[in-house]
Amino acid sequence: MLFKPISQNFSDFVIDRENDRCINCEVCVRQCSYEAHYWDDARQCVSHDHTKCVGCHRCEAFCPTGCLTIKKNPADFRDNALWTPTYMKHVYKQGDTGGILLSGMGSPADKPIYWDNLQLDASQVTNPSIDPLREPMELTTYLGSKPDKVSFEETSDGPKLTTKIGPQLKLNYPLMFSAMSFGSINLNLHKAMAMAATELGIAYNTGEGGLHPDLYKYGNNTIVQVASGRFGVHKDYLNAGSAVEIKIGQGAKPGIGGHLPGEKIDEEVSKTRMCPVGSDAISPAPHHDIYSIEDLLQLIYAIKESTEYKVPVSVKIAAVHNAPAIASGIVRAGADIVVIDGFRGGTGAAPTMIRDNVGIPMELALAAVDNRLRDEGIRNHASLVVAGGIRCSADAIKAIALGADAIYIGTAALVSVGCTLCGRCYTGKCPWGIATNEARLKKRQNPEVAAKRLANLVRAWGHEIQEMLGGMGLNSIESLRGNRDKLRGLGLNETELDILGVKHAGR
Amino acid sequence: MKAPNDFWHFDKDISGCGVFGVIDKKRKLIPGTMPIDAMCTMHDRGNGLGGGFAAYGIYPEHADLYAFHLMCDDQAGLDRAEEIIKQYFDIKISEPIPTRKVLAITESPLMWRFFLSPKADRPKWQDVGEDDYVVNIVMHINNRVPGAFVFSSGKNMGAFKGVGFPEDIADFFRLDEYSGYMWTGHNRFPTNTPGWWGGAHPFTLLDWAIVHNGEISSYGINRRYLCQHDYECNMMTDTEVVAYLLDLLIRKHGLSHEMACKVFAPPFWDEIERMPKEEREAYEALRMVYGPAMLNGPFAILVTDSNGMMGLNDRVKLRPLVIGEKDDMVFMSSEESSIREVCRELDRVWAPKAGEPVIVKLED
Numbered sequence: 001m002l003f004k005p006i007s008q009n010f011s012d013f014v015i016d017r018e019n020d021r022c023i024n025c026e027v028c029v030r031q032c033s034y035e036a037h038y039w040d041d042a043r044q045c046v047s048h049d050h051t052k053c054v055g056c057h058r059c060e061a062f063c064p065t066g067c068l069t070i071k072k073n074p075a076d077f078r079d080n081a082l083w084t085p086t087y088m089k090h091v092y093k094q095g096d097t098g099g100i101l102l103s104g105m106g107s108p109a110d111k112p113i114y115w116d117n118l119q120l121d122a123s124q125v126t127n128p129s130i131d132p133l134r135e136p137m138e139l140t141t142y143l144g145s146k147p148d149k150v151s152f153e154e155t156s157d158g159p160k161l162t163t164k165i166g167p168q169l170k171l172n173y174p175l176m177f178s179a180m181s182f183g184s185i186n187l188n189l190h191k192a193m194a195m196a197a198t199e200l201g202i203a204y205n206t207g208e209g210g211l212h213p214d215l216y217k218y219g220n221n222t223i224v225q226v227a228s229g230r231f232g233v234h235k236d237y238l239n240a241g242s243a244v245e246i247k248i249g250q251g252a253k254p255g256i257g258g259h260l261p262g263e264k265i266d267e268e269v270s271k272t273r274m275c276p277v278g279s280d281a282i283s284p285a286p287h288h289d290i291y292s293i294e295d296l297l298q299l300i301y302a303i304k305e306s307t308e309y310k311v312p313v314s315v316k317i318a319a320v321h322n323a324p325a326i327a328s329g330i331v332r333a334g335a336d337i338v339v340i341d342g343f344r345g346g347t348g349a350a351p352t353m354i355r356d357n358v359g360i361p362m363e364l365a366l367a368a369v370d371n372r373l374r375d376e377g378i379r380n381h382a383s384l385v386v387a388g389g390i391r392c393s394a395d396a397i398k399a400i401a402l403g404a405d406a407i408y409i410g411t412a413a414l415v416s417v418g419c420t421l422c423g424r425c426y427t428g429k430c431p432w433g434i435a436t437n438e439a440r441l442k443k444r445q446n447p448e449v450a451a452k453r454l455a456n457l458v459r460a461w462g463h464e465i466q467e468m469l470g471g472m473g474l475n476s477i478e479s480l481r482g483n484r485d486k487l488r489g490l491g492l493n494e495t496e497l498d499i500l501g502v503k504h505a506g507r
Numbered sequence: 508m509k510a511p512n513d514f515w516h517f518d519k520d521i522s523g524c525g526v527f528g529v530i531d532k533k534r535k536l537i538p539g540t541m542p543i544d545a546m547c548t549m550h551d552r553g554n555g556l557g558g559g560f561a562a563y564g565i566y567p568e569h570a571d572l573y574a575f576h577l578m579c580d581d582q583a584g585l586d587r588a589e590e591i592i593k594q595y596f597d598i599k600i601s602e603p604i605p606t607r608k609v610l611a612i613t614e615s616p617l618m619w620r621f622f623l624s625p626k627a628d629r630p631k632w633q634d635v636g637e638d639d640y641v642v643n644i645v646m647h648i649n650n651r652v653p654g655a656f657v658f659s660s661g662k663n664m665g666a667f668k669g670v671g672f673p674e675d676i677a678d679f680f681r682l683d684e685y686s687g688y689m690w691t692g693h694n695r696f697p698t699n700t701p702g703w704w705g706g707a708h709p710f711t712l713l714d715w716a717i718v719h720n721g722e723i724s725s726y727g728i729n730r731r732y733l734c735q736h737d738y739e740c741n742m743m744t745d746t747e748v749v750a751y752l753l754d755l756l757i758r759k760h761g762l763s764h765e766m767a768c769k770v771f772a773p774p775f776w777d778e779i780e781r782m783p784k785e786e787r788e789a790y791e792a793l794r795m796v797y798g799p800a801m802l803n804g805p806f807a808i809l810v811t812d813s814n815g816m817m818g819l820n821d822r823v824k825l826r827p828l829v830i831g832e833k834d835d836m837v838f839m840s841s842e843e844s845s846i847r848e849v850c851r852e853l854d855r856v857w858a859p860k861a862g863e864p865v866i867v868k869l870e871d
Contacts, residue, residue: 126521126698127722127804128825135823140776146796149760158786159766165792374735375509380796473724473805475823478798484515485727501515 004051005096010089011050014073015059021067022046028059028068033429033441056422058431090352101352104425104435106252106344106389106411109356113344114363114496115395119505121486123473130475132466138476139462139469141406143243143383144168144312145336166336167312169223169243171406172201173462174477175396177454178387178410179225179247179316181207182232183260183269183281184348184425185435186442187214189417192450194218199451200458205408208232208247208258208283210272216240223314226303228257229283231273235306243337244303245314246296248287251345251388254318254359257283259349264428266437297333304334312336312383319343319365319388320358324372331373331382338382339408340365344389346411348435349426362388363402367500370403370482393464402500403482409457416457417450508737517730520706520744522697524720525552526828528809528839529849530689530816532870534564535835539682542690545838545845546673549694552720552841555611557695557707558676559668561716561811562687566622566663572599573623573641576659576666578616578704584654585619591652594630595644596623604667604680611675616656616704618680620665638713638758645712650739656705661714662813668693668707676707688869689816691809693718705742710750714813717753719746720841721806721826732799749808752800764817764866770797771808772822772862809839815868822862830865831856837867 015036024046028037036052037059039045053070060068077085090101123129130137145166152159177193190212193204198221205223210232215222224241226233238244249255260281270277290296300313307313314337315330317323327338342362347355366386373379387408390396396407415421418432425435433444465477474480488505489497497504527545531537542560566574575592579585592598604618625640632640645657659666664687667680673694677683693708709716723729723745730740730748736759738751749771756767770793774782779790794801805825810817818839820828831838831846831853838846843856859865 123724126523127724130823136775136777138776142791142795148796150792150796151761152763152766152789152793154763155785157783159789160785161789161792163792165795168795371510374731377508377735379735473722474803476798476801476803478794479725479728479801479803481728482731482799483725483727485519485730498513498515503516507516 006092008051010075010085010092011053011073013053013055014050014071015048015053016069016071017046017048018067021065023065025064027062027064031058031062031431033431033436033438054422054424055420056424056431057420102349102426103352103355104347104349104423105421106346107356108423112361113389114361114492114500115391115398117490117492118398118500118502119488119490120394120398120401120468120472121488122471127473129473130470132463132470135470136475137466137470139173139465141171141174141477142168143171143337143385143405145382146380148380167310169203169312169337170201171203173458174400174406174465175458175461176202176223176385176406176408177204177413178346178408179205179207179223179245180348180410180414181209181225181260182212182272183209183264183437185414186433186437186445187212187268188442188445188447189434189450190215191447192417192445192454193413194222195447195451196454196458197221199455202458203242205245206241209260209269209281210274211237211240212268212272227283228285228287229281231275231281231283234274238303238306241311243312243314244307245316245337245339246299246303247316248290248296249316249318249320249341250347251318251341251343251359251362252347253350253354254320254343255285256351256354257285259283261426261428264437269437293329293333296330300334314339314385316341319360319362321360323360323365324368327369328372328376328378331378335382337385338369339385339387340369342386342388345387346414347425362386363399364496364499366399366404367402371501374482393461394468396461397465397468397480398487400477400481401483401486403484405481412457413454416453417445508734508739510731510734511739514734518743519726520697521722522557522695523552524696524708525549525694525841525845526691526718526720526807526809526839527841527845528689528691528718528811528816528818530811530837530867530869532835532837532867534688534869536564536686536688537690537836539677539685539687539690541849542692543674543677543682545840545849546677546692546694548845548848549840549842550672550674552696553672553694554696555672556670556697556702557668557693558671558673559666559693559707559709559718560673560677560682561664561666561691561709561711561718562682562685563664563689563714563811563813564687565665565685569600569622570663571624573625573660573662574665575621575623575657576604577619577621578656578658579619580616580654582617584652585617587652588648588655588657591644591648592621592623595640596621596625598623605684606679607681609675609679612669612671612679615669615679641713642754646739650741658705659711661711661716664714664716664813666709666711666716668709669704670702670707689811691716691718691811691816706744708746710742710744710746712750712754715750715753716811717746717750717808719749719806719808721808721821722804723748723802723806724804725802728799729802749802749810753810756797756800765864766793768817768819768864768866769793770800771802771819773801774862775822807841815866817867818859818865820859820861820863824861827858829856829858839865
């Protein structure tokens with residue numbers, strides 16, 4: 001037998017240290033929470049162990065002499081189109097442990113990304129493009145159920161509304177920070193999201209871990225989530241936010257629940273989640289009070305009752321095969337917002353097989369759901385929000401053209417504060433101080449600095465969306481919403497074009 | 508309604524244009540020569556691929572009958588349409604629309620008109636109002652009957668349009684022989700060669716008529732919104748959506764003309780924020796609910812119905828629109844020159860602000 005497990009013989013990364021430039025300062029040792037770098041007492045110098053490296057690049061970023069480079073391990077297996085190193089390493093690990101393979105972050109699998117096959121339009125001659133630096137360019141978005149029509153009474157002071165409009169969530173940008181629970185990420189980042197959302201006039205989502213008492217004051221820009229584990233859910237919590245979201249499913253792991261390891265549950269998380277310190281917090285796969293659509297209706301109205309119909313209620317599902325029919329049922333059950341989370345959506349922990357093989361691309365689900373709700377004449381009864389792998393403002397604006405009212409960004413938000421997508425969130429040892437509650441690690445995120453970076457990101461995307469919108473001759477986002485005439489497909493087949501409802505480029 | 512298969516796979520013409528309208532608030536008759544002369548002045552705003560007029564008060568002797576104007580590819584198309592019309596209406600008069608040979612127009616569809624009253628014993632759609640009944644039949648013919656197209660369906664009004672310069676179209680339809688209390692005219696500059704007479708302006712439905720200069724960049728969503736409300740756009744032009752939206756907003760949803768205009772060209776959010784509470788709530792609701800019906804992109808439109816005329820620009824005024832007043836007459840045009848051509852001395856001339864409708868009601 002080998003002296004160490006076979007899975008450790010073939011590391012994903014190698015640490016390249018230029019010994020000439022290394023000054024043995026041990027910064028890398030202190031920064032690496034996986035102990036890949038260490039002080040070698042025998043040799044009296046800093047050394048490293050490739051097999052422990054997760055490829056987070058923290059050491060590389062902090063090395064004062066720039067002597068470190070993290071590289072993909074160049075050791076090659078014999079070429080095999082079927083048995084790629086990924087699958088072999090999976091098998092080695094399972095041979096070691098007999099366990100389910102775990103992954104963090106969204107699926108890296110090489111599957112179609114439809115954003116890359118969609119091109120936007122621009123005005124030339126027949127209609128003028130509009131310059132957002134000189135003209136108003138409106139991104140304001142209201143999420144919630146809209147009536148089929150409204151009526152007004154003419155008065156001497158102008159029109160007076162005589163139709164009652166249900167509760168709405170107002171957003172200054174059609175963007176929101178996605179559900180990431182307190183526990184999976186730490187309080188510094190929750191606070192940063194809350195501050196950024198407040199400053200921007202958008203909303204962030206608490207995720208399923210409850211809301212820390214310090215963050216109640218950001219309630220106007222908070223969506224509080226209710227998931228199958230009901231962690232941290234109580235009357236004050238429901239009434240703390242400007243919307244309530246029922247999480248049925250998550251794009252990264254459709255059909256299963258969540259698992260926050262006990263290691264991540266410290267005193268604060270425990271209080272907020274209302275579960276014991278150090279015990280695993282497990283959300284069941286289904287809500288045990290929702291075994292069918294009529295049960296969902298009851299939960300929606302239970303929440304509406306407890307919030308006195310003052311905030312919209314959202315229902316989030318993973319993008320699965322029957323998403324259009326399910327979404328239609330959700331709207332008919334009384335939801336004011338439907339969220340579709342695509343299979344590229346991020347996660348703190350998901351079984352690898354499920355993350356990479358269950359669910360469908362959000363682009364297709366979005367187009368199909370928007371079509372179905374329009375065909376049934378109920379599209380205005382709920383807003384449509386999408387999540388799952390939006391990388392840039394162009395992805396976001398394409399989602400809006402396909403029919404989305406707003407977009408949740410999760411991974412992009414984390415990347416903006418330093419995440420390098422190493423995908424080991426479930427270890428609780430995030431060297432960037434994001435997916436960790438360890439005191440020495442989480443202090444690597446300063447809430448004020450992180451909030452500024454998050455706000456910068458949304459502002460930057462907002463500017464870009466305005467430029468693209470103006471280029472199309474539009475000066476308000478609602479004129480792009482569902483306006484698929486502004487999209488053309490590139491290299492898509494007839495079926496894909498038909499589902500997306502866009503013509504091929506050149507037509 | 509459910510969107511038809513391949514609903515997304517549509518083509519749309521793009522065009523620039525000139526528009527002109529004149530109304531006499533006291534219903535004094537205006538000879539057809541006036542709008543024709545005005546449109547002649549704006550000859551260069553078109554390229555000979557579309558011209559048309561709408562005239563109100565031209566059929567006073569049949570004022571209580573629906574005047575259907577049809578253009579048909581051939582006699583067979585007309586026969587098929589007549590077959591349908593006979594099922595739903597009592598035909599009072601059936602005659603060709605008078606035309607004359609014009610050098611500039613070499614090929615034209617078969618032009619026919621019917622004066623109709625709905626059958627007392629309806630074969631279908633018994634439970635809907637008479638307006639909807641008529642609209643359903645027009646839609647049915649236009650969408651389902653090959654070779655026939657109803658391009659005018661109001662009472663005591665009519666549309667006349669085709670492929671050609673407006674002055675040639677007027678000559679062709681002998682419009683100099685008609686008089687009406689309200690006229691609109693349109694000169695079209697499409698960027699391709701549609702060659703279909705139905706694609707010219709004005710667009711009409713019941714007694715609504717619309718002439719439009721502009722490109723509606725929000726067409727893609729306007730069209731889907733209308734489909735959700737059972738209107739199928741199939742004329743390959745964005746002006747069609749204006750007609751259907753007006754029908755939906757004013758006739759079906761009961762909005763005032765003013766509020767319908769505010770749907771098309773709503774105040775900006777920062778203006779709304781500065782409004783007093785009740786007005787703010789009204790406009791917030793208007794924009795939330797009717798966002799998909801907003802007309803975004805450059806436009807100047809003239810809308811007429813049996814109550815009067817309405818002119819509207821997009822909310823950043825990307826197309827020209829000038830208003831002139833003289834006694835009981837109001838003129839609306841793309842160019843002041845065309846107004847001055849037919850009425851040299853005006854009491855008042857002004858350019859309405861972006862997004863602010865000019866509404867002229869008939870005094871009855």
